[in-house]
Amino acid sequence: MQLTKRQNEIVDQALSLTAAGGMQNLTVTNLSAALGISEPALYRHFKNKSEIVKAMINRFDADVPTEQPGKHGFEAIGAFIQARLEQVCANPHLARVMFAEEIFMGESKLYTYLLAMMHKHKAELGGYFAEAQAAGEIQPDIPLDTLYRVVMGPVRLLIKQWGMSEGGFDLRVKGAELLAVLRKMLKANPA
Amino acid sequence: MQLTKRQNEIVDQALSLTAAGGMQNLTVTNLSAALGISEPALYRHFKNKSEIVKAMINRFDADVPTEQPGKHGFEAIGAFIQARLEQVCANPHLARVMFAEEIFMGESKLYTYLLAMMHKHKAELGGYFAEAQAAGEIQPDIPLDTLYRVVMGPVRLLIKQWGMSEGGFDLRVKGAELLAVLRKMLKANPA
């Protein structure tokens, strides 16, 4: 599962091509040309194109574990979101691909793989949401699935807009702002 | 711009195919087969494939005007969201396509078209958001762009999840719930 240096270069380029022109732009021809190698050379490094796409998808998860050891409640959620934002800043291509699950609908194997990843995230973050509700950081009467949507929906949209605008605003600033708003909004009303 | 009956059938099928297997699944061959006609016959109704895709995109907007005549502030926003949910319920395929702008990245002409649509929405809803803030329905210190994300992010995610789960939950119920949570959360704290 550990990728070689060359494999990583290939995945980088694949992300770049996909970010630039969608899945239709990720062809073996384009990819090998972008890498400056011949098409068959690609097959030394990946069994087939699907494996490349799979490696792309794995990238989404790679550097951003949902588990935030030592952190709890909203702090853990905030840390996770922060990490996502940092990841995307480090590799802006991801912003245009990461939350566009539909891109991968063509390859149903990988699509289900992606959905599974999404579910895992939801479940893991769910723990932190419950903690936050128990700790009084979030109003306790919001069902978990809705809560997840209220928090991750805006984060996803933020990242997507940033990707679409090709870095047209400061993601870190707007991210912090969003988090602050969410935290304040979700705070249990002491009423 | 007004589509014939046949053209509408074609767009329906195109949406269905795209919803089922992504843009890669929307081929002239597949489409004509699904319609039970020959490939050349398609070209009687649309100049080329791009025109079909464009017609698909126009569908997103068709029945759901952002402008909510006679309504104001949060009520207008709620009505818009409600209308979106109804639209998607009426044509579930839309749920799998509508907010997956990246699907169309391949056809850059159409992609920009789609982005423009998204911007228009944002601008138009922006007016209602401002109204809501002025009316004290929404905390006044939240910047408009963040506010848009906080509201539309969850709505998009909700619709997307509903599409992905293939109608696995009651969209109207969960939509109403989400709206209630948002309304309550965004309410200016009387503190």
Place this chain on the structure above:
Amino acid sequence: MQLTKRQNEIVDQALSLTAAGGMQNLTVTNLSAALGISEPALYRHFKNKSEIVKAMINRFDADVPTEQPGKHGFEAIGAFIQARLEQVCANPHLARVMFAEEIFMGESKLYTYLLAMMHKHKAELGGYFAEAQAAGEIQPDIPLDTLYRVVMGPVRLLIKQWGMSEGGFDLRVKGAELLAVLRKMLKANPA
């Protein structure tokens, strides 16, 4: 199952190419070139290459039914063999392909299909052999499988040699001669 005119032309060419240079010579490129059409054009007539090969194999059987209505015993066998020889004379390419089952080993689906055909032949001719033994035309103590080999082995070799020698001898003459020898040899010794 009934082939169109164009499909028959394609199968003819496919046989010709295979006869000339083996299965490796039967490429979509070669085939379309030989037919003077483009490669994609082939796919209007056959779903894929395998279907073409399958149609080739069906040719083997097409004009030569094992069943010889109204004939019995050795006469039926002789008629069948005669028909095979005529078929091969009419389409000499068949001689180089028909009994080379191994050619098709690559495509295991078709290979089994071919083996099944071979078994069917064996079974059907078996009936005539039994009749011939009962009628005293063939010695009764020869087991059926061996009998089949003794008769069809030489016929196959004859046809193969004729194909390999590219019609270097008169198949009809040599075939008649072989049949005569076999009939005489197999005759129950009145001893």
Place this chain on the structure above:
Amino acid sequence: MQLTKRQNEIVDQALSLTAAGGMQNLTVTNLSAALGISEPALYRHFKNKSEIVKAMINRFDADVPTEQPGKHGFEAIGAFIQARLEQVCANPHLARVMFAEEIFMGESKLYTYLLAMMHKHKAELGGYFAEAQAAGEIQPDIPLDTLYRVVMGPVRLLIKQWGMSEGGFDLRVKGAELLAVLRKMLKANPA
């Protein structure tokens, strides 16, 4: 011409692959993988793929000389056939390849080489057939080419069927039976 130990292993594997999936299955990639070595490593042992195929073909003849020193007439023929059967029993893969000359039609150089081998056999066995006819073991009025077909046709078919059935019957038993039938049948009728 004398093969090294490693070369022999390679030829063994080549036969095995060809027997399993036809010539299409004998690729440099498959072969090296089956041997557990890299592709370039193969080229240490053989100049190119053709040389490997040539070595395969030579195997057919290797252990089975047509000349049967000290033997004459039908005895020599029987001994030759016996030796063939033993050879094939010792290396069953041969049964699926040996008499499928058409497999090699692709490589015309090797194909002619193979045909030459077949002719040599025919010529050499021809001597023994003539002896057998002179000695009264075989009816004298059967032309030599037909005689060859009557004897070797069934033997070939027997071996082929054994190979195809993957050793589904006892080759030695059925071979002996066939030989007995042939001997008896061909015996000059004392009529």
Place this chain on the structure above:
DNA sequence: CATGAATGAGGATTCATTCAT
């Protein structure tokens, strides 16, 4: 002896589109 990385040529197949009928 062996390999990792590469390649030009060619494999089958699908694409959107056109044209004569």
Place this chain on the structure above:
DNA sequence: GATGAATGAATCCTCATTCAT
């Protein structure tokens, strides 16, 4: 309106082979 037949361009992938290490 519709179709059957065709096509150039592009798809992913495999082939035998080479070369620097």
